[in-house]
Amino acid sequence: MLTHAVMNRSLLIENGTLLSTGGAASLRRGHSVLIEGGVITRVAPRERMGRFSGRRVDAAGKVVIPGLINGHTHFYGAFARGLTGTKPARDFLGVLRNLWWRLDSALTTEDCYYSALVALIDSIRHGATTVIDHHSSPGAVGGSLDAIACAVRETGLRGCLCYEVSDRDGARVMREGLAENVRFIRRCQAENGAGLRALFGLHASFTLSDATLEEAAGLGHDLQTGFHIHAAEAQADQRAARRRSRMGVVQRLRRFGILGRRSIAAHCIHVSRREMDSLAETGTAVAHNPQSNLNNAVGIADVIEMARRGVLVGLGTDGMTADMLEELRVALWAQHLGSGDPSEGFEEVAGALFNGNAEVAGRIFGLRFGGIRAGCAGDVAIFDYDPPTPLAGANALSHVVFGLSQAQVDTTIVGGRVLMEHRRLKLDLDEARVNARARELAGKLWQRI
Numbered sequence: 001m002l003t004h005a006v007m008n009r010s011l012l013i014e015n016g017t018l019l020s021t022g023g024a025a026s027l028r029r030g031h032s033v034l035i036e037g038g039v040i041t042r043v044a045p046r047e048r049m050g051r052f053s054g055r056r057v058d059a060a061g062k063v064v065i066p067g068l069i070n071g072h073t074h075f076y077g078a079f080a081r082g083l084t085g086t087k088p089a090r091d092f093l094g095v096l097r098n099l100w101w102r103l104d105s106a107l108t109t110e111d112c113y114y115s116a117l118v119a120l121i122d123s124i125r126h127g128a129t130t131v132i133d134h135h136s137s138p139g140a141v142g143g144s145l146d147a148i149a150c151a152v153r154e155t156g157l158r159g160c161l162c163y164e165v166s167d168r169d170g171a172r173v174m175r176e177g178l179a180e181n182v183r184f185i186r187r188c189q190a191e192n193g194a195g196l197r198a199l200f201g202l203h204a205s206f207t208l209s210d211a212t213l214e215e216a217a218g219l220g221h222d223l224q225t226g227f228h229i230h231a232a233e234a235q236a237d238q239r240a241a242r243r244r245s246r247m248g249v250v251q252r253l254r255r256f257g258i259l260g261r262r263s264i265a266a267h268c269i270h271v272s273r274r275e276m277d278s279l280a281e282t283g284t285a286v287a288h289n290p291q292s293n294l295n296n297a298v299g300i301a302d303v304i305e306m307a308r309r310g311v312l313v314g315l316g317t318d319g320m321t322a323d324m325l326e327e328l329r330v331a332l333w334a335q336h337l338g339s340g341d342p343s344e345g346f347e348e349v350a351g352a353l354f355n356g357n358a359e360v361a362g363r364i365f366g367l368r369f370g371g372i373r374a375g376c377a378g379d380v381a382i383f384d385y386d387p388p389t390p391l392a393g394a395n396a397l398s399h400v401v402f403g404l405s406q407a408q409v410d411t412t413i414v415g416g417r418v419l420m421e422h423r424r425l426k427l428d429l430d431e432a433r434v435n436a437r438a439r440e441l442a443g444k445l446w447q448r449i
């Protein structure tokens with residue numbers, strides 16, 4: 001029986017259909033979830049929950065799932081929406097040179113803040129509660145992560161940030177990138193808050209010299225942090241690694257100590273089986289981003305083989321969307337297409353989103369994610385979903401892919417704090433004003449590039 005001792009951020013989600021996605025999916029109807037001190041402390045049928053005098057959220061007729069986690073994104077990508085007139089790209093390097101490197105080079109600190117706000121609000125609207133970002137703004141490096149952290153704080157989500165160090169803009173910008181990571185990692189370690197974490201960011205093997213990799217690795221190891229880097233996104237990354245060091249991208253990163261249980265390698269499309277084994281042996285997480293990969297025509301990562309070889313695979317959006325269930329669907333279609341078998345990959349891609357991302361976020365934040373049970377983070381997404389066909393534990397994931405993904409998120413909660421309820425943001429932010437300022441800044445940014 002509950003007493004009225006209401007802890008900080010104590011919240012009762014009442015009478016929902018709980019769809020637990022961690023491990024084997026399970027379904028419980030008419031259940032309530034108690035969140036205290038940011039963590040789920042009790043899950044029970046509504047009538048057995050007892051008295052409670054704190055904040056309540058009515059989930060009757062709705063489906064409650066663990067908050068979604070975005071394993072790899074770029075907030076600044078929010079400012080590319082609608083951008084036209086860039087030179088057409090013939091390949092992946094063309095996409096980087098004609099679009100992304102022009103855009104990120106022109107970002108100001110205020111652009112970093114507003115593009116992050118836009119992306120974070122979009123995440124809340126799609127039930128994402130933890131977002132792992134990879135940031136670049138070569139013209140405004142110093143303080144860029146603080147500006148983004150400000151947006152993370154204001155939206156109440158959990159964010160893991162990093163600055164992507166690269167040699168592509170010269171030695172000065174590279175040094176600024178190293179310093180920004182070090183400074184921000186120290187800040188996060190000193191604060192040790194529940195909502196903000198950092199990794200050491202690196203762009204990709206093909207824009208990093210041996211000397212820079214060695215220096216970054218040394219700094220990261222001293223700080224006992226992991227790294228977040230793009231790896232083998234296109235064949236060009238592999239070709240460059242072989243030219244430079246007569247080994248593949250994964251082996252090159254391993255040699256410098258960039259891989260490990262705290263590190264994330266995004267993409268890993270063009271990796272050999274030996275490289276997959278290397279990722280598994282080092283415990284490195286792979287962030288799979290199928291929408292971005294299909295859009296850039298760089299290939300389809302073999303998630304099925306990686307999972308078979310014990311690689312921890314998670315799912316990200318690479319800035320393409322804030323909607324993790326949309327990404328899940330595309331991940332599934334991509335595996336079907338890639339393997340030529342329409343029944344392959346379901347377990348692997350659902351596992352990447354619900355189990356892989358939960359494991360990755362758990363390593364970073366030191367909390368348990370991905371479940372609706374006592375001891376897990378009080379992060380949930382509540383969907384308006386009235387299933388038109390029978391819904392049970394056994395077919396729950398199929399409903400997620402084909403039904404929930406098409407439904408609206410009604411309520412988003414992080415650590416017991418309600419960030420959106422009945423599709424209305426519960427933040428100290430005026431969304432229309434944020435969008436208006438973002439539009440103004442994005443327009444000016446487009447003119448500069």
Ligand SMILES: [Zn+2]
Pocket residue numbers: 072073074134230266318
């Ligand atoms: Zn990326």
